[in-house]
Amino acid sequence: MPESRHERQPAHVCPHCQSVNRVPAAKLADQPNCGRCQPPLFTGAPIELTTATFTRHVERSDIPLLVDFWAPWCGPCKMMAPQFQQDARLLEPKVRLAKVDTEAEPQLATRFGIRSIPTLALFRGGREIARQAGAMGAKDIVRWASSAVVS
Numbered sequence: 001m002p003e004s005r006h007e008r009q010p011a012h013v014c015p016h017c018q019s020v021n022r023v024p025a026a027k028l029a030d031q032p033n034c035g036r037c038q039p040p041l042f043t044g045a046p047i048e049l050t051t052a053t054f055t056r057h058v059e060r061s062d063i064p065l066l067v068d069f070w071a072p073w074c075g076p077c078k079m080m081a082p083q084f085q086q087d088a089r090l091l092e093p094k095v096r097l098a099k100v101d102t103e104a105e106p107q108l109a110t111r112f113g114i115r116s117i118p119t120l121a122l123f124r125g126g127r128e129i130a131r132q133a134g135a136m137g138a139k140d141i142v143r144w145a146s147s148a149v150v151s
């Protein structure tokens with residue numbers, strides 16, 4: 001029997017209190033709660049990230065982070081929002097979905113060189129691994145993100 005300390009326990013950053021939770025992969029399907037602040041770590045909805053919380057989620061989480069860079073005045077962004085919302089239920093807990101309002105968080109848009117919105121960017125292990133500009137449907141987003149994660 002392998003000792004339990006050798007089991008891989010991926011880190012998940014709580015979207016509510018930003019603390020890092022270690023959750024065994026097998027427990028993820030049971031809708032684990034945050035060990036510190038209690039609400040579920042995954043809510044079936046994209047989380048809102050700000051300049052203050054972005055880096056922590058990108059660098060400390062062991063699962064890929066799919067970010068929708070959007071703005072309130074952008075029509076295609078509004079059209080894509082419900083599709084992206086739907087994807088959270090499909091992709092969690094394998095992928096965490098997040099939204100960055102580029103109007104409220106211009107530093108993040110500058111930092112990642114976001115030139116058009118909506119732009120989807122996929123991060124893993126603190127690095128950006130894929131990017132796609134333009135609105136997409138829910139199924140296309142899942143297909144694109146899944147192929148980027150396995151490649």
Ligand SMILES: [Zn+2]
Pocket residue numbers: 014015016017018019034035036037038039
């Ligand atoms: Zn928490």
